[in-house]
Each structure stands twice: as structure tokens, then as C-alpha cells.
Amino acid sequence: MEWETVIGLEIHAQLATRSKIFSAASTRYGAEPNTQACAVDLGLPGVLPVLNAEVVRMAVKFGLATHSSVAPRSVFARKNYFYPDLPKGYQISQYELPIVHDGYLDIEVDEDTVKRIGITRAHLEEDAGKSLHEDFHGLTGIDLNRAGTPLLEIVSEPDMRSAKEAVAYMKKIHSLVQYLGICDGNMQEGSFRCDANVSVRPQGQEAFGTRAELKNINSFRFVEQAINYEVERQIALLESGGTVVQETRLFDADRHETRPMRTKEEANDYRYFPDPDLLPVEIDPAFIAEVTQTLPELPEVKKQRFMDDYGLSAYDAGVLTATRELGDYFEAVVGVSGGLGKLSANWVMGELSGALNKAGLEIGSSPVSAEALGGMLRRIEDGTISGKIAKQVFEALWAGAGSADEVIESQGLMQITDSSAIEDIIRGVLENSPKQVEQYRTGQEKVFGYFVGQVMKATQGKANPKQVNELLKKMIND
Amino acid sequence: MALEAQEVEKIAHLARLGIDPDDISEYARNLSDILAFVEQLNSVDTRGVEPLAHPLDATQRLRPDVVTETDERENFLRNAPLTEAGLYLVPKVIE
Structure with missing residues (x-):
């Protein structure tokens, strides 16, 4: 039954x-x-x-x-x-x-x-x-x-x-x-x-x-x-x-x-x-x-506002308004980042929440302040670092290594966006991989990912992935 | 409404009163008389009458949320037959 x-x-x-x-x-x-x-x-x-x-x-x-x-x-x-x-x-x-x-x-x-x-x-x-x-x-x-x-x-x-x-x-x-x-x-x-x-x-x-x-x-x-x-x-x-x-x-x-x-x-x-x-x-x-006058913004009202103002999904907005502290932290991150609602939501709910859970910490005692996280998101947005490198920066922020800008500077994590520099690296990769180039030219297009991987490896992840893709496509067909 | 001996025992138990089994029938009679007396009220038509929560026509005064009591533990503990480590001791009760 x-x-x-x-x-x-x-x-x-x-x-x-x-x-x-x-x-x-x-x-x-x-x-x-x-x-x-x-x-x-x-x-x-x-x-x-x-x-x-x-x-x-x-x-x-x-x-x-x-x-x-x-x-x-x-x-x-x-x-x-x-x-x-x-x-x-x-x-x-x-x-x-x-x-x-x-x-x-x-x-x-x-x-x-x-x-x-x-x-x-x-x-x-x-x-x-x-x-x-x-x-x-x-x-x-x-x-x-x-x-x-x-x-x-x-x-x-x-x-x-x-x-x-x-x-x-x-x-x-x-x-x-x-x-x-x-x-x-x-x-x-x-x-x-x-x-x-x-x-x-x-x-x-x-x-x-x-x-x-x-x-x-x-x-x-x-x-x-x-x-x-x-x-x-x-x-x-x-x-x-x-x-x-x-x-x-x-x-x-x-x-x-x-x-x-x-x-x-x-x-x-x-x-x-x-x-x-x-x-x-x-x-x-x-x-x-x-008493009505003294009521704070209630979770469901805040949730709707997060959806309207930051373009968040109902689920994301629900998670971020689950506690007053988390909502406040998120909004502080958005503020510092210059209005990056969606990106802030992703980082607060993803990397940050994951790290907090693992360490058994509440948002109130987060080692990464909203200022630090928002500052890092600004550097993703303006292309200084890639999303991938950002994870590395985040770890440094978590460990208390200062602000995002200081971490990027001291660890040399700035993204490589100079086309000719990336082209040099691609040329090197292609020259070292004649077999894969041959495979690609005979129609095995999935080896493309291999080249991207090699370039990223050669740049320690600092090349702009989008740029690498574009340049690689152009050069491999020449 | 006439109470049975069993109900008298239950009432005594709920009130934690020890009663002599020989007295039960008299208690039953006395309590039944009291209930019969009060039951006369049932003949009054109370439709539309709001139940009375308190005989005084007044409402609750409130006090501000301020702590004014001081620690009087030693004085209070002196009234208890058994104490230890600041606790009142009572026969073991565990559920």
C-alpha cells in the first residue's frame, strides 16, 4: 500500500x-x-x-x-x-x-x-x-x-x-x-x-x-x-x-x-x-x-526584490535571503563589485558557501569580507583575471593574504590579454604537437580542446580563454 | 452529575492528594452536591454572552522589559530542605 x-x-x-x-x-x-x-x-x-x-x-x-x-x-x-x-x-x-x-x-x-x-x-x-x-x-x-x-x-x-x-x-x-x-x-x-x-x-x-x-x-x-x-x-x-x-x-x-x-x-x-x-x-x-512601522524587510519581500533588482532566480534569491546576515553580505558584495548581482550570487552561493560549510563557519565569521570578495569580482569583470584564476585568488583571500588587488599583484596572476604574446605561445604548442595538428586537419576536431589545455598550461591559466579560442582557431587553420 | 468513586480517585491523583479509601464515598457525595449546585447555571440562556475571563472589568497592565531583580539565591536556598551546589534537591524524578 x-x-x-x-x-x-x-x-x-x-x-x-x-x-x-x-x-x-x-x-x-x-x-x-x-x-x-x-x-x-x-x-x-x-x-x-x-x-x-x-x-x-x-x-x-x-x-x-x-x-x-x-x-x-x-x-x-x-x-x-x-x-x-x-x-x-x-x-x-x-x-x-x-x-x-x-x-x-x-x-x-x-x-x-x-x-x-x-x-x-x-x-x-x-x-x-x-x-x-x-x-x-x-x-x-x-x-x-x-x-x-x-x-x-x-x-x-x-x-x-x-x-x-x-x-x-x-x-x-x-x-x-x-x-x-x-x-x-x-x-x-x-x-x-x-x-x-x-x-x-x-x-x-x-x-x-x-x-x-x-x-x-x-x-x-x-x-x-x-x-x-x-x-x-x-x-x-x-x-x-x-x-x-x-x-x-x-x-x-x-x-x-x-x-x-x-x-x-x-x-x-x-x-x-x-x-x-x-x-x-x-x-x-x-x-x-x-509595531508594523518597526518591521524589518521580511524574507519574502527581500527575495522578490533580489529577483527584480539583481535578476536572480527564485531559488537563488531564496537561498540568499535565508538569513538576514547572508542577504546583507550578498548586498554588500554587489555594492563593492559595482552592481554585479548574478556574479556575486554565484560566488556567495558557490565558492564562499562551500568554503564556509567545510570550515563549519557562519557567514558572520567569514574570513573573506564582502569588500574583499566584491573587489575580486570587479577584477573578473574588467578582465584583469579569469574566472579560473579567481578561484586561486579566492583561496588567498580566505587565507588572509590581503585584498584581491594585492594578491593579483604579488602572485602575478594578471590575465594575459596581449594577442601577440598569446600567439607566440600558440605557435610553440602547435610546433610541439605535429601529430595532434595532423589529426585536427583530418577532421578530428575534438583535439582542439587539447590545444586549449596546452596553452592554458603554458600560461599557468592566465591567458584569457576566449581569446585563446579565437586565436587558436585562426592559427590552426592557416 | 454524580461522581463515581473512580473519578474521585482520579481527581485526587491529579491534585497529588492522598485520600483514605473509607472517605471516598463521602467525597463523592460532597463533590457531586457542589457540581449539582453549580449546574443550576446551565438553565440560564447564555447565547450571545461573551465568556468571562476575569471578574474585574480591567485589562492587563504591562511592565517594561527591565531586569530589577537581584540574586537572592542564598536566601531562597535557606528555605529548602535539601540543596547542593546552588541546586534544590528533590526525590529522583526521571521519565
């Missing part, structure tokens, strides 16, 4: 505020345990939560950027469960009236497929603390620094049909929240993590299959792996006559499998009710208008 995968994602983005969502304690990462957990975060008797204005602003930004509705009135609710890193015995979240709802995001699945993914809702909530299970004489250590850290939980519609689409969507949200400056996107530190709801159904069937929830996945690679393993597991189960149980599963990256979390009965009976400690949050149109 053919199976169809159905995926919905719940993404938790930690909002980049200075203080917590309901208290004035710091959210700084990496502090000594419990030094940033105040009486409110600890849930001591008599304390009251007071909502941080910045989290409201950030949630509204996200709503505006995803074509969502921003609720004029939203309500905080208590989600009740017991766990030692949740001191109050409930998490303050939003349930019936989330601050943002009914939006969408378009993702590029591949070079020519764009898909719209619905965003059901995005709501504000507080994070829990951290449990440390190792090495306390059989006890668990609790660090409440993270308790009360603001989160935006972004819930998608079950619109994705493959692990690849899920990753594309997750990357798009990851890029968007960083564009908006509402989340630092740091996945190692847990600022951006995701739960995936995965089910399968026979191709063509309308009703959804029973889903499993994969918890707390904190890398793009793991999302893809976890979903693929889970889909395989469910299909194997169904094809052998079993049924999928609705449950929460954990992905084990080392063992390449998902397995059920040991869950007590009634684990999901959260008994939500409106939190009497907090009043409804009202957002008026004037505030929305004010």
Missing part, C-alpha cells in the same frame, strides 16, 4: 527579552544555577505575575510577519501538571484565546515548488526550569534560572507531507524569528526547539491516522531523522496488522529510533482554566500600526 505522511510542528521560540515573561529576573543564558530565579519564578506564596510589555510586542511582530490575525483580546490560562522544575504546579500559557492565530508561511520545497503551510496559532507561555539527574546521591537537582523565560509556541496546521517539508518549514520559521529580532535562534542553548506530530494514512484517504508526538527536537538534522524513523515505524506497524497508539515519543539520536516516554495515566489531563492572577491582554489597532 502507498502511505502518505502527515506532519504538524509545534515550535518553541524563546523570545529575546532581557527579563522574564512575568518577573523582572534576568533571562541571560549560562548563569550560575538559581541566581536568576526570583520569588515569582519560584512560585513563592503571595507573589503575582506581571506581564512583560516586550513579549506582547514580539508576538505581535510574529503575527504580522505571518499574515496572522492578532487577537484584540487574549487570555492567559493555567496548564496544570506536577513536575519538580515547575514550582507553581502549573505553567502559565494561553489556551482558548491565543495572541496570534490563523496565519501562514510559504516554503520552498525545491527549486520550483512553493508550498503554503498554515499557522494555526502562536501563543505566549513561560518555560519551566531544568532538572539535573546526574550525581546527587540518587536525588535530582533543580535549577530554576530558566523558569519563567518567555516562549512563543508556534503551532502549524498538519500541512506537511514529508520530513523534508517539515525541515523547510522549521528553517523558514527559524530564519523569520531572527529577521524579526524576536529570538536568537540558538538551538544548542535551547532557544529554538520543536515537537513534531507525525501520522501516516493510506494515500487518498481523507481522515488522519493516529499521531505520535515526537518531543523536544533541537536540530534540523534530528527533525528529519526523527520523522523518517517514526514514519517507518508506523508503516511497519500498520502493515503487520498493528495499530498506532497516540503517545509522546522521544527521539534517540544515538540509537536512531523513537521510543515512548514512560507516561503515567492521565498525563495529558491539564485542566486548563483562565489564570485569575492575570487580566485579559488587549491590543488596539494603534499598537498594531506602531
